Structures are given as structure tokens and as C-alpha cells.
Amino acid sequence: MTTSSPNVNADPAELAKFSELAHRWWDTESEFRPLHQINPLRLGWIEGMAPLQGKRVLDVGCGGGILADAMARKGAQVLGIDLATRALRVAQLHALEAATPNVSYREVSVETLAEEQPGTYDVVTCMEMLEHVPDPASVVRACAALVKPGGMVFFSTIHRNPKAFLFAIVGAEYFLNLLPRGTHEYLKFIRPAELAAFCREAGLDWVTTRGLQYSPLSGRYWLSGDTSVNYLVATRKGA
Structure with missing residues (x-):
């Protein structure tokens, strides 16, 4: 795991928040x-x-490596990056213990990596991260710079509207206790139109989007066409 100089596009409070929980990343009954679900x-x-x-994949904001590890097990060569040191150590330790092939981790900002390795990756993923950084547009630009022409970039984040406030903060953090209180800040949520503008300015073509829904009665998650709260976006870099 290589460490780079810290990047300004990170909130120290956010990094500290996830670092404090780092040892619980791979506990499927934890926060x-x-x-995991x-x-x-x-x-x-x-x-x-x-x-x-066989693809070269970058997972931006990988945390403890849940998605990076899974993509490596699908046959990809995966690099996971984050600025939360303790979470990265957990990810690296898990990869060693689970003998996960073809996955590595670096403590480096996506902007710094974009300067080092432009046009390197077939696929870039940035999931549940954009709503935690001061400048999400900068992250989108860096992801676009890192992917090869014709490659795919995937994002997921949370809509900014009253329903999302009710479901993602009041419901998930205070009523259902699905997430620790303070995990999200409403003003950092991102409307799809805003994310679409970031992507367009970065040279990424918007391909499709899906919503992520949850039923408190069944405890089940599923993908749907409803993007009013949590949503995922697939984009492609122009050739």
C-alpha cells in the first residue's frame, strides 16, 4: 500500500468517521x-x-474493500484507493486472509492518481462516495481521466430532495438504525441532474441509471426504476 500526499478534496471529519469504524468493515452484522447486503x-x-x-478496474473510495474484493473475484485486476488509512489496512488484511487474487490498495486521492495514470482503466467505480467529499465534480473529472476511451465509469449516490432526507437520514439513521447517526449530510446529496452535468463536463456519456430501494418489512434491497433516493449511474467515456 503506497501513500501519497493528502489531497484537499477530502473532509477530515468524514475520513475520521470511517476510520473509527474500520475494524468493523467485514462484520456483516455491523454498521x-x-x-454487504x-x-x-x-x-x-x-x-x-x-x-x-480480465479487465483492469479502479475502485475509488474503496473503504474496507467490499466491492473491490468482489470485483477481483470476478476475474478483474483491481486497484482500490481511499484516503482513510485504517480502512485501507483492513482491506489489505482481508485480501491476505481471504487469498483474494489480483487486488491491491493504495492510499492516494483520485485526482493524484489521474495525473499519474490517465487513460489506464477499463472500468472505474465510485460508489457511495460522492456525497462525502467537498467537490464531487472534481472526483467525476478524475474518474473520467482515469478510464480508457470507450471504458465505463459507475457512480452511486443519494438524491437531494425531501423524500431522500426522510428515507436516507431520518429513516435509515434515526428510525431503523441501518446506519450510524451522522453518516450523511443532506446538503451534500446530489441531484441526478447535477451529476449528469458533472459527467457531461468531464466527457462522460450518461448511459443508464437505476434506483436502489429497501423494504423495512422484509429487510430486502432491490434495484428499480425509482431514482428518488439512492441511485446508480452508468457512464461511458467517448472514444
């Missing part, structure tokens, strides 16, 4: 249970649009 959905969606076997 990260929702990530939705991971097969997002992995299947990514794999369906960009088969991962």
Missing part, C-alpha cells in the same frame, strides 16, 4: 451490514454492463 446488487449490475473478467 456496514447495508453495504447491496454489494451483490451493485456487483451484478456492473458486471452486466461491463463484464469484469
